[in-house]
Amino acid sequence: MPVTVQPPPVVIPYYRVEIRDLLKAFKALSDETRLRMLLLLLDRDVCICEMKEVLPLSASQLSRNLNMLLDAGFLRRWREGRCVVYTADRNSANPYCHILLDMLAESLGDSQTIVEDKKKLQQVLAQNLRQG
Amino acid sequence: MRDLLKVMKSLSDGTRVRILNLLMQRECCVCEVMEVLGITQSTASRGLAALYDAGILKRRRLGTRVLFSIDHEAAPYCQALLHALQKALERDETCLRDRDRLQQLSPAVADCVRH
Numbered sequence: 001m002p003v004t005v006q007p008p009p010v011v012i013p014y015y016r017v018e019i020r021d022l023l024k025a026f027k028a029l030s031d032e033t034r035l036r037m038l039l040l041l042l043d044r045d046v047c048i049c050e051m052k053e054v055l056p057l058s059a060s061q062l063s064r065n066l067n068m069l070l071d072a073g074f075l076r077r078w079r080e081g082r083c084v085v086y087t088a089d090r091n092s093a094n095p096y097c098h099i100l101l102d103m104l105a106e107s108l109g110d111s112q113t114i115v116e117d118k119k120k121l122q123q124v125l126a127q128n129l130r131q132g
Numbered sequence: 133m134r135d136l137l138k139v140m141k142s143l144s145d146g147t148r149v150r151i152l153n154l155l156m157q158r159e160c161c162v163c164e165v166m167e168v169l170g171i172t173q174s175t176a177s178r179g180l181a182a183l184y185d186a187g188i189l190k191r192r193r194l195g196t197r198v199l200f201s202i203d204h205e206a207a208p209y210c211q212a213l214l215h216a217l218q219k220a221l222e223r224d225e226t227c228l229r230d231r232d233r234l235q236q237l238s239p240a241v242a243d244c245v246r247h
Contacts, residue, residue: 019227022220023144026213030140035133096216103212104136111133 021073021094028072029100033057034065038074038088039114040121042105045087047080053124054117073097083130135187136209142186143213147171148179152202153227154234155189156218159201168233188214 028034036055040046048062055062066086069075073094077086090098108114142148150169154160160168165176180200183189188210190203202214221227 019149019220019224022217023146023149026140026144030137030144032133032137035137096220099212099216103209106212107136107207107209108133113133 022096025072025074025094025096025100028068028074029104031065033061034069035104035108036113036117037065038069038101039104039108040117041075041086041088042101043118045085046121047083047085047130049083049129050121050124051086053127053129054120074101080130085130135207139186139188139207139210139213142182142188143217145179145182147175148183149217149221150227150230151176151179151183152188152214152217153221153224153230155200155202156214156221157231157234159199160234161197161199163197164234164237165200167237168230 029038033055037051040051040054048059048066051062051066052059057065066075066077070077070086073092074088074097075086076089077084079085088101090101092098143152147169151165154165154168162173162176162180165171165180166173169176171179180189180191184191184200187206188203189200191198191200193199203210
């Protein structure tokens with residue numbers, strides 16, 4: 001009777017991906033600008049033109065930093081007319097993101113910089129810059 | 133925010149994460165960390181110093197050895213980060229191997245006879 005040898009199944013070492021993802025998340029959070037962005041995005045969705053009014057950065061710096069946060073699994077983004085809108089993703093595929101997001105909200109939510117950023121965002125939103 | 137950034141920076145490194153993995157098992161000295169991870173003394177010392185400076189570790193002197201351990205009284209965000217980290221490390225192959233090596237460490241090394 002012929003013996004058929006099955007090739008071994010391809011096992012993706014998901015645990016490796018997990019630790020790499022976590023390091024990526026830590027790196028993404030190792031920067032003050034990115035922390036400030038993320039804290040703004042925790043409460044609501046913000047488009048790049050609104051973000052630009054709160055944090056004085058060039059468009060390319062803004063998208064580079066937002067992309068790092070997006071890449072680490074902290075954000076969701078979509079398009080609304082001519083605007084690209086971002087928000088914090090509490091159902092991220094990276095299971096540690098929500099632990100980290102809660103930790104950030106709890107430990108930085110009351111810090112002066114963040115409170116001022118949020119106040120500024122409210123003023124900016126009142127001007128209705130979004131081009132839907 | 134500055135303190136939190138410091139903690140994040142100290143954790144954004146594969147070697148330091150492996151060091152923490154050992155310290156989550158038990159208190160270790162520099163020589164044990166070097167031996168188990170197969171890294172040089174300067175890498176081990178720098179990694180431990182960065183984690184200590186960030187406030188994640190505490191240290192005590194025992195004779196000629198300096199023993200490092202996780203500071204369970206560290207800021208609440210440290211606890212949350214370590215919790216996330218521990219979950220990720222549980223199933224990581226490299227970290228599992230490191231933990232085995234730590235358990236099998238010869239007493240000679242553990243007593244720092246080599247140094």
